[in-house]
Amino acid sequence: MRVVTLRINGDEREIAVRDHWTLLEALRYELGLTGSKQGCDKGDCGACTVLVDGEPTLACVTLAVLAEGREITTIEGLAPRHRASGGEGADPLQEAFDRCGALQCGFCQPGTLLSARALLDRTPRPDREAIRAALAGNLCRCTGYTQILEAIELAAGEAAGVEVPTPEWMADLRRAEGTSRP
């Protein structure tokens, strides 16, 4: 056991962890931050992805003690961060995931969203290939990724004030004329 001070979503939190505990265990079981998910516990699925100093990091293969002194952002921290910088509601990327249907079971999405957030923070207008590459460590079993890609493109486009093409099913749906994004 040792006492560590973690800086998470802007808060300093002092907790006792066993030496071998992962950051994911500390987040989920000590700090009640259950938004980060455990899908495989060995770094294969990406559901546990958090940002450490802005970089997507697998919390399930990162020792909690090694995260000391670093800036950790979990999914719970995105909307407050957005509001602290003068925004309203959730992070536009979170809103875009919801608006585009990218959240089916939602279990992988905290990790996927944080990978996407890191990408957009670095590259505000990535092309589809760059988005795919940035998400390569986040397995999604529901969506076939398409609506996730569309959500990230929508958020990036709106942030840049650029019109984003509507997805094929929407363009194709004659009866949905006048239909727009929620």
Add this chain to the structure above:
Amino acid sequence: MSARDVHGVEPPWGDAFSVIGKPHRKVDGLAKATGQALYADDLSLPGMLHAKTLRSPHAHARIVSIDTSRAAALDGVHAVITGADLPTPYGVIPWTQDEHALALERVRFIGDEVAAVAAVDEETAEAALERIDVVYEPLHAFLDPHEAAERGEPAIHPERKKGNVSKHVELEFGNVEEALAEAEFVVEGDYFYHGTTHAPIEPHCALARYTADGLLTLWSSTQITHYVHRTLSAVLGLSPTRIRVVQPCLGGAFGGKSDPFSFELCAAKLAMITGRPVKLLWTREEVFYAHRGRHPMHMHYRAGADSDGRLRGVDARILIDGGAYSSFGLVTTYYSGQLLTGPYDFPAYRFDSTRVFTNKPPCGPKRGHGSVQPRFAFEVQLDELAQKVGLDPIEIRRGNFQGSDTSTVNGQRITSSGFAECLDAVEHASDWKARHGALPFGRGLGVAGSMYITGTNYPVYPNEMPQAGVQLKVDRSGLVTCFTGGNDIGQGSNSVVAYLVAEELGMDHRDVRVVAADTDLCPVDLGAYSSRVTFMVGNAAIDAARKLRRAIVGAVAEAWEVELERVRMIGGTVLDLGDAERALTTAEAFQLAEARLDTLGSTGSYNTPTLGGDYRGGTIGASPAYSFTAHVVEVAVDEETGRISVNDAWIAHDCGRALNPMLVAGQMEGSAYMGMAEALLEHHEVNRFGLHAGPSLLDYRIPTAVDTPELHALIVESLDPEGPYGAKEAGEGPLHPAIPAISNAVWDAVGIRLRHLPFTPAKVLAALSERTPRAAGSEV
């Protein structure tokens, strides 16, 4: 089926829908996006213990003895249970209950559950497992289904009288031999489906609480709350009135969370013994061993056609590798034959399907249960037939389309069918006419079609009660709460219920709250399987909403002293069509009605019509509606490496009516992705010792965003006469054509027929080297 079960395809008010047909957000979307949604493992209770399961290291063995005393003596261990503590057999199908929560006298696969421990933490529980002493007497393990079909001893389930045969079904409609003898062209071949698993990203988890008043509550990652409720009662010997089952937010299922499982029973039993809450969370490896995934099938098909390509007859012989338990296998065996009889018409059909037990992780229902494998075989064979006849692959499908409002050769009723429109859509979008057969060597287009059920007509256990029930509760604030037993497993069924109720009551769908999948609070629904929820729960929701609407409109009309027809609920208000000045908000109308009538609420339900062929098994595969799909995929085959890449997939799916096209597109894209993965990447492989070849998400190769092609979802709406506003399923059907379309595209690309899954580079290279000179010659 009564009048309450059919509500028409038209908008409830006037010409247009207000909520339906639009890409609204989901009711739980932001909760999921922000990490607020709670899944089973996110829950914890004061004093909670953690449980772990001891599993068999043998593929097949007799248990000579189990000694748990050393484990029980370990500090921090609160209970240890074995098969003797839960001796009642269970299984989802009432006629084949061959499972035990923990093995009684025999283990049947590596990973079979033997004992469970509850301790203060997971590490202590793991340490206790090491101290359980089990003596096994290994038995011959069956790993090859052919051997299991021929050899009955040692029987994997000795209590059954049919050797190692789990289920055999042989049905013939028309005279197949005669039809094939008369056919101008006959194609015959062997096809193999290898076996894949669901791999939801959330591992299975249950949390059990047993309180001093004798009430058991189980939160479980299940997709069928109702069957878990029944199984807990039967196995624990508790009255169902003392049990509450709740499904929290669910992290994916795809059929893999349909069976009642050992982890649910063990968590409950351990909570009852210790009096403390117990959580049992599977590791990813355990999820792979629990499996219940898609059955490997060895399939032999013969199909014959006239000179114009009209199908005359189809003959199938299928050996199904069931793994260690029955699970849904009785249904799988029927589905392997019963669901092939559309969208094409053939006057003669026979199938002979045998499911055998083997000493491998048990197979069960995976998205497109029982019919994905035969569909693969048949759609490839149909392309072979087209080639023989000299027809374009889309044309042979068009020419054999059975149409709508018809019945199949095995006696199933087809109502709506948009299959022809699906073919048109993919043909057009892929520029098929200009590009099929015309792309440079190494690139090709392939097509395939399919049909799938929208729910099954008969419940898993026979009863005459509704399949789906919904209850509405009205609040004076203008809020309507909808209680449904339906399981939202990510597909969005709770959202669909909110849209439907809002449409009927002319409200904003955000003023409808949905409480689901809690057996204490919600009327029974049979759960999320067989693509039944939108259709059945949707109809029940409309039924309940119409009753409520009638009461409110009646009360308002009476207060205004006008005819009922003049009162409209629309856009969050209640209007008088005869007086533009007169209007109430929805909340005011609720208050008026509550004052005049009673506390407001309503119930609604749905039950299926009596359907199915008049023969034993004729009701299995009967559905109130069928969905239809066509895919065209474009592949590139690398001649040097043998690697197939899918660049684009056009998916056209007839979902009846798209209640929310965004959610429909998501189901279509997710289905197509999963099918492609089965064809090219995924393999649930068990080695010659019965050990899983790679039970991790690294070894079991789920496609990443980089591996997934561009998916083009093309929605086709045929408006089903019995679906809620005409809706049918979208979650399973669109998977089927993905696999054969790839095989057919590879033929177009490089002239080889891939009949054995998965389509690995090694198989492609071998087939390329064996190509006939004619096919090879045509490449240049």
